[in-house]
Amino acid sequence: MTKPPLTLHLAAPRGFCAGVDRAIKIVEMALEKWGAPVYVRHEIVHNKFVVDGLRAKGAIFVEDLEDCPDDRPVIFSAHGVPKAVPAEAAKREMVYVDATCPLVSKVHIEAQRHSDNGLQMIMIGHAGHPETVGTMGQLPEGEVLLVETVEDVDGVEVRDPERLAFVTQTTLSVDDTADIVAALKRRFPAIIGPHKEDICYATTNRQEAVKAMAPDCDALLVVGAPNSSNSRRLVEVGARAGCRYAQLVQRAGDIDWRALEGIRSVGITAGASAPEVLIDEVIEAFRARYDVTLNPVETVVENVEFKVPRVLRMPVTG
Missing domain, CATH: 3.40.1010.20 (4-hydroxy-3-methylbut-2-enyl diphosphate reductase, catalytic domain)
Incomplete structure (x- = not known):
């Protein structure tokens, strides 16, 4: 026929992408360096096939640091984590490796810089998404306000309309985000945006x-x-x-x-x-x-590559 x-x-x-490639490599190198099991807080990247493959090699995926023992390495996912998570890991003297995508880390640094300058942040993102949770968790409660739609912009209540900045989740629709940014600028003409587009x-x-x-x-x-x-x-x-x-x-x-x-x-x-x-x-x-x-x-050739954290390139001591 x-x-x-x-x-x-x-x-x-x-x-x-380069951030996903790096995150997966981090788990594989951690397993090589420290042996199984290695704990990973949240799915390292959002793909069942990838997660199942790493699980078969000895990675254990958990949703909370509380589910990790103190004596095994833990890796934070590519989506990023609130500041409280590495702080807690350090307090427990855990070995931890941050696999946050460098482009997400850039947004974290941006938010912190604006906050240090006395600005309240508005984040364009999806409620409950790990990246949004991680970025909002860089600053104290109430310092980052979330908007998901153009309609949300009308209802957001800010401390001072003259002292605002915005950041975005890195994985949004470019067109949708442009509409929300336009609405923010209409309502808050003084709002400060990123030097360079946050969407990766x-x-x-x-x-x-x-x-x-x-x-x-x-x-x-x-x-x-x-x-x-x-x-x-x-x-x-x-x-x-x-x-x-x-x-x-x-x-x-x-x-x-x-x-x-x-x-x-x-x-x-x-x-x-x-x-x-x-x-x-x-x-x-x-x-x-x-x-x-x-x-x-x-449409374009990508040649971006991100280095893995130094701790994985150093020999095991002791």
Whole structure:
């Protein structure tokens, strides 16, 4: 039986970013250096396949520092943690390694600097997301106010409209954030923004690649986890850019083939914490059903690399 023809538009860049790459490497190097088990506070990155792979090597994932013994190393996830967490680890004399993405750390430093200058912070982000919790936890209670939507801007109550600054979660939709920033500037003309965009290069690049290929796609599949903010934003960006069917899938087994009946072109991308092996799996699933033509859509070449913390590069002493 002849397979129907299908063009797969493959976004580039896609998948792992430098911060995710570094975080995974940190867990692997910690296991090599100290042996298993190594504890990780929260999922190191939001991807079940990655987390399960590290768990198989001896990583134990917990949600709270209280669940970690004092005598084993603990790693803080790429999303960042409130200041109270490393302070507690130091108090307990634990060995800890901070795998916070350097671009998230940049936002933390920014928030602290503004606070030191007497400014109250407004954070654009998603309530309850680990990165938002971590950034808001850099400053005392009440010093960071959260807004999620343009509507939230109208209701936010500030201490002094002349003494404000804002930061953003690094994994948001570039377009949505621009609307919220515009609303903040309308309501608080004196508000100070970041020197450089807080939304990370990888989030921006992946969204731009989706926008570039969306007009040529009948459908878009984003490989990523449901709790991955940047993956969910890619689905929204694709839908907004004209893909009548845009869907998040964790693995090839999640593809709804009935929804794709009669299509001739599909865009494929992946969130920043999805490994290439899962994208390959999705491509192979299409090859089994269609006569596939691959069309790479490259909008930018990424060559960012972040060093792992020094403690992992030093020999074990004692």
